[in-house]
Amino acid sequence: MKKILITGALGQIGTELITYMRKEYGNDNVIASNRSKHGDESVLQSGPFELLDVVDAKGIAEVCKKHGVKQIIHLAAILSANAEKNPQMAYDINMNGTYNVLEVAREQGIAVFTPSSIAAFGPSTPADNTPQDTVQRPTTMYGVTKVAGELLCDYYHQRYGVDTRGVRFPGIISYAALPGGGTTDYAVHIYYEALKNKKYASYIGAGTFMDMMYMPDALKSIHDLMEANPDKLVHRNAFNVTAMSFDPEILAAEIKKHIPEFKMTYDVDPVRQAIANSWPNSLNDSAARAEWGWKPDYDLASMTKDMLEKLRIKLDIK
Numbered sequence: 483m484k485k486i487l488i489t490g491a492l493g494q495i496g497t498e499l500i501t502y503m504r505k506e507y508g509n510d511n512v513i514a515s516n517r518s519k520h521g522d523e524s525v526l527q528s529g530p531f532e533l534l535d536v537v538d539a540k541g542i543a544e545v546c547k548k549h550g551v552k553q554i555i556h557l558a559a560i561l562s563a564n565a566e567k568n569p570q571m572a573y574d575i576n577m578n579g580t581y582n583v584l585e586v587a588r589e590q591g592i593a594v595f596t597p598s599s600i601a602a603f604g605p606s607t608p609a610d611n612t613p614q615d616t617v618q619r620p621t622t623m624y625g626v627t628k629v630a631g632e633l634l635c636d637y638y639h640q641r642y643g644v645d646t647r648g649v650r651f652p653g654i655i656s657y658a659a660l661p662g663g664g665t666t667d668y669a670v671h672i673y674y675e676a677l678k679n680k681k682y683a684s685y686i687g688a689g690t691f692m693d694m695m696y697m698p699d700a701l702k703s704i705h706d707l708m709e710a711n712p713d714k715l716v717h718r719n720a721f722n723v724t725a726m727s728f729d730p731e732i733l734a735a736e737i738k739k740h741i742p743e744f745k746m747t748y749d750v751d752p753v754r755q756a757i758a759n760s761w762p763n764s765l766n767d768s769a770a771r772a773e774w775g776w777k778p779d780y781d782l783a784s785m786t787k788d789m790l791e792k793l794r795i796k797l798d799i800k
């Protein structure tokens with residue numbers, strides 16, 4: 483069985499991807515890594531764990547050699563809103579982290595998955611039904627590093643034959659670990675606040691549409707793309723994927739169906755609003771559907787039902 487290294491394993495996606503991949507490939511075959519040990523204990527306990535900072539190229543090379551890694555799922559990154567607070571740090575971690583992973587992959591013959599994002603698009607991109615291949619002129623540091631990452635991954639594939647693949651993730655909604663410093667985080671926080679306080683002040687304004695996806699679909703997309711037949715892949719870095727598109731009003735209305743007392747107000751944050759305004763309203767993911775069979779299982783209604791059920795248990799709210 484191949485050995486898989488996951489960077490950023492204690493982040494929002496990593497925390498759940500570790501469990502998913504360990505179930506799929508065996509606990510000992512999935513190596514979790516993170517730059518700190520702060521996070522879900524089960525990630526640390528259920529299989530191998532390495533303290534690893536992705537700016538440390540030598541450290542990545544050593545961990546891959548030690549475990550005989552054949553695939554890296556490179557999740558470690560600074561997200562959009564945090565990147566605008568410290569663009570220099572975001573450049574360092576996002577750019578050098580991806581470069582280091584690709585160099586180790588080239589030297590050791592390792593396949594690489596790296597997520598890109600809806601942030602790889604910008605204000606000059608067609609905002610509705612955004613095509614797979616279109617203008618990519620982002621205006622955020624996060625977006626700049628994501629476009630550069632897509633191009634670097636394509637370069638390593640074309641030039642060195644490294645098996646690089648990736649998707650452009652929308653906002654990911656989940657209940658296990660909180661997202662860390664993104665623009666789409668409001669769509670996670672709103673569920674917690676609806677259950678705890680029956681109200682939420684949205685930092686994203688009404689009428690701002692963004693693509694979103696429930697975590698089980700995000701995990702499935704990583705797994706399915708990495709298992710896809712390479713002969714069928716016309717694109718590689720990175721596929722548009724989406725499950726739904728909504729604005730805060732539509733999300734609040736769906737939550738109200740379960741919690742009728744829920745009230746949403748607005749306290750718009752100009753920085754995150756500007757980022758959201760520069761991103762697409764809705765992606766066209768037909769290339770992913772055609773080339774490797776992408777199809778989400780959850781829509782807004784089924785996600786909201788499941789999120790609220792799972793969070794009620796987690797937060798112990800009747």
Ligand code: AKB
Pocket residue numbers: 561562563598599600601624651652653654663664665666667
């Ligand atoms: C963010 O909001 O920064 C991320 C993303 C869409 O990549 N969730």
